[in-house]
Amino acid sequence: MFTVILFMIGGMCIGYLLRKKDLNSVHKIIIILIWLLLFLLGVEVGSDRRIIQNLAALGLDSLIIALACVLGSCATAAILWKFIQKMERKQS
C-alpha cells in the first residue's frame, strides 16, 4: 500500500519537474491502465474457486448488502456535497 503511494509521489515529482512540457498523453495511458487493471481483477475473481462456487448461494445476499452500503454512503456524501456547494455559493 505504501509502495503504491510512493509510486504516486514519485510520479508527482516527475510531473512537477516536467510541468513546462505538455504531457496530455498520460491521460490516455491512465484510461488504458484502468481497463487493464479491471481485466486483471476479473481474471482474479474468475479463477478464484471459492468466489465462483459460492456466487449462487451467497452472492445475492452479498450483492444486496454491498449495494445498500454503496447507496447509503453515496446519499450521505451527496448531502455533504450539496451543503458545501450551497455554502460556497453564499460566500461568492
Add this chain to the structure above:
Amino acid sequence: MKSSLIIVSFFLLGTLCGIFHWLPSDITQGNLSFYVLCALMFCVGISVGNSPQTLKNFRTLNPRLAFLPLMTIAGTFAGALVTGAFLPDRSIPECLAIGSGFGYYSLSSIFISEYKGAELGTIALLSNISREIITLLFAPLLVRWFGRLAPIASGGATTMDTTLPVITRYSGQQFVILSIYHGFVVDFSVPFLVTFFCSL
C-alpha cells in the same frame, strides 16, 4: 455511461478468462495486477504534478470535506441497517459487521471468518469485493447521480489505492489528497468496527 460500459466489459472479459482458463496461469500467480497498479499510480502522480491547477484547486477545497469519512461510515451503517432488517437470513449486527469492511475485503473477511464462521466470512469477502468493483465500474454514474464526492464515499477504505485512479479520473484531480486521507481514516476504522459488531 459509455465509460462505465467499457469498464464493465473489460471486467467481464477478465472473469470469463479466469473461469475458463483462457490465459496461462502465471498471470494470476504473479503480482501483475500490483505492478499495473503501481504504473497507474505513477501516471496519476505525473498528471497531478504536471498541472499546476491541481494544487491551486486543492487549496480551494472546503475544510468541511474533512468530515467525509464520517459521512461514509454513517451512510454505510444506514444501508447495512436497512438490509439487516429486510434480509431474512442475516441479522442487523451481522450486516453492520460486513458493511464495516468498507471494501477492505482481505482484512474484514479474515476477521469475520474468525469471529462468526466461514459462511459469514465468505459473504463479507464477496460483499466487500462487490463494493470495490461497483465503485470501479460505476464511478462515472455515481458522480452524475450523487455528485463528485460519491465515488470516494462508495470506495470506502480502498480510496487510497485501488479506486484512487478512477476517482481522480471521474471526480477530479483536486480530490486526490482528500481521497487518500479518506481511505486512510476509513481503513483505520475497519478492524475496530468489525470487531465491535461481531461481538454484539
